[in-house]
Amino acid sequence: MSSNTLTAAEASGPHKPAAGFEGDRHDNTVGGAVRGYLNKLRAGDLGALPAVLGIVVLGILFTALRPDTFLTPLNLANLLVQSTPIIVLAMGLVFVLLLGEIDLSAGVVSGVCSAVLAQLLVQAGVAWPIAVLGAIATGAVIGVFTGSLVGIVGIPSFVVTLALFLGFQGVTLRLIGQGGTVPVREPVIRALANENLPVTLGWILAALVVVAYAGFELWRWRSQRSRGLAHQPLLLVVLRIAVIAAVVVGVTAILSVDRALAAAIDLAGIPYAVPLVVLLLLVLTFVLSRTSFGRHVYAVGGNAEAARRAGINVTRIRVLAFVISSSLAAISGILATSRLSSVTPDAGAGNTLLYAVGAAVIGGTSLFGGRGRARDAVLGGLVIAIIANGLGLLGVAAYLNFIITGGVLLLAASVDALARRRAATARR
C-alpha cells in the first residue's frame, strides 16, 4: 500500500541476505501482492474472478427477477443440493482437463455407476456401504479402461470418450431396463441429498472448518516468514481467512433457519451432501497442491516432454487421471441418485456432462491443460446450479434453458481461449 508498509515488512522479516529475488521480498507487501494480482489478470490468468463475478451477478439478477422465491433459505438449500452432483463430476474432470485431455463419458459413467448402485441395493439387496463401494469400484475400473485406451494405446481422449459416451448409455439402459425406473429407498443413500445435519452439529463442523483453515494458513505464513521464503502479506492472509469464514458462517446460518413451508414440519440444517463436497474439496486440493502426484499432473499438462525427461511416468499419470475422473463420476452418480431417489435409464446422459465441463471451465480450469484447481469445480458448479435453478424459478421454456446453458459454456471457453492467447503474447 504505502511505502510505510513496505519498510515495515522489510524490517520485521528476518530475511536471509539474498542476492536478487527482490520480488520475493516486495511481494510481501500488500501493494506488491495487488500489483502481482493485476499483472496476472493482465497476462490472462483470471483465476476465480469470472466465477465469483458470475455468482454475484446472477444472484443479484435472479433476486431482482424473483424476489419472493430465489433468495429464500428453502431455495438456497435446494440450489446447494442441486449443485453437488455437478460439482463432484466437475472435480473429476479437472484432473483430466489439467492434462489437456477431455472425458466426454464422465456423465454417462456416473449413470452406469448409479445403475450399479441401484441394482446392488435393490436386486442384490446388499448393505449400502457395499453398494457404494461397488459403484465407486465400477467407476475406477472404467477409468482404468478409458485411461489405458488414451495413455497406452494412444487414441485421442476425445474419440475414446465419445465412443464410450454412446456405449455406456447402452450399459445403463441394459442395467435399468427400457422405460423402467429403479427406485432407491435405502435410507442412508436417500439421506445424502434429502436429510440435514442437526443444526448444532452443523455449527460445530462450520467452526472446525474455519478454525482449521485459519490455523493452517497462519501457521504456513509464520513458517514461511521465519525461514525467509516467499510469502504473502499478513493482511492478505487474514483477509482470505475472513472471506472464507464469512462464507462458511453465512451459509451455515442460512441453512440453520427452519425452511419448512408447513409450520408443523421442522426443516433446518446443512444437507449431508454439502459437507461431503467440502471433504472432497479438501482432499483433492491436498492431492493437487501438496503431493508429488499432483505436481506431476500439472507438469504433464504443462509440458509432457519435460515431464518425461524429468523421469515422470507420463502414462501412469494419464491413466490415474481418468481413474480419478471416473471414480468421482461414480460419487456424483450416487449424489444424483440420492436427490432423485431413483435411477432412470437416461441417468447421466443429456446435459449432465455439459454442466460439469461448464462448471470446471467457468471456475477457471483451462481446456488446454496445465491450469486448474479443485475449487474451480465448486465455484463453477455453483454458477451452473444458479443458472439452472434461476431459470427454473422463472419458468423459462426448456429450449431456452439449453440455449442459455450452452451459451454460458461457450462464453467460458472463449474467455479461456482468449486468456491463453493473451498469456502467449504477453510472454514475448
Place this chain on the structure above:
Amino acid sequence: MSALEQTPPTSSTLERPTLSLRGVNKSFGAVQVLHDVHLDVYPGKVTALVGDNGAGKSTLIKSIAGIHPIDSGTVEFEGKPVQLNGPRDAARLGIEVVYQDLALADNLDVVQNMFLGRERKRGVVLDEASMEEAARDTLTKLSVRTLKSVRQLVSSLSGGQRQTVAIAKAVLWESKLVILDEPTAALGVAQTRQVLDLVRRLADTGHAVVFITHNMVDVFEVADRVAALYLGRVAADVPISEVDRTQVIELITSGRSGELGLASDALED
C-alpha cells in the same frame, strides 16, 4: 589406457579429467557417426564442443547422456571405467544435460521446475520450504540475480532467464559434468551475456562443462578448451590458448589446420 594417461601432459591436463572418452565408436545401422573419438573433459573447465551440422555433436552428447549407448571404446568417469546404458546411469554419475529445447513446464514456477520429478517430500507431503531454500541457494551460488522471485511462473520468464533456470536445475543435483546444448542459440545480446556468465560460474564452482555452440565469439569468450568434431572424428582437443579463431573454423570445415587436426589418411576414408 594407462599408457595414454602417462604420456607427458600439457599444462592443462595435469588434473584428472572428469570424463574421458577413448576410441569411442557409434553407428546407426550402416552409418558410422562417431569414429574412434578421444575426448577429455576437465573439472572447473569449459570445453567448447564445435563442429558443423552432422559432425556428430548431438550423437556424442547423447552417448555421454546414455541415450545412445556406444558400440565400442571406453568411457571413464573420474578415472573409473563406466557403462552408460541409459539416462539413469548418466544421472547417477552426476551427468546432467541441458537440451536446446528446454525441458521446462511453463505452468510451474521456478522451484517446481527445478525439482520436477525429484521432489523432496516429508511423508507424502511435498516439502516446499526445503525445496525453495535449496533452489534459492543454488541460484545464489551461481550469482543469478536476474530472477525476481523463485516463485515466479516459468511462463513469465525471458528466454535467458529460462535458460538460466534450466542450467540451475542441472546444477541442483550435485552434478559433476554439465552438458549445454547450444544454450545461447535463440538469445539476444544481453541474454547471451547472462548465460555465458553463468556458464563461466558453473566452471568456477568446480563443474566440468561441455558447451556446444556454433558461435565463435562465444567459444573464445567462455571456453578453456576447444574440441572440434569433423565427420565424426575429433580433429582437435586443445586448450583455447593454443588456437585462434581462424584455426578453429578450419578445423570445423576441413578437419585440419596447419599442424593441428586429423592426419590426411584419416580424412580420406
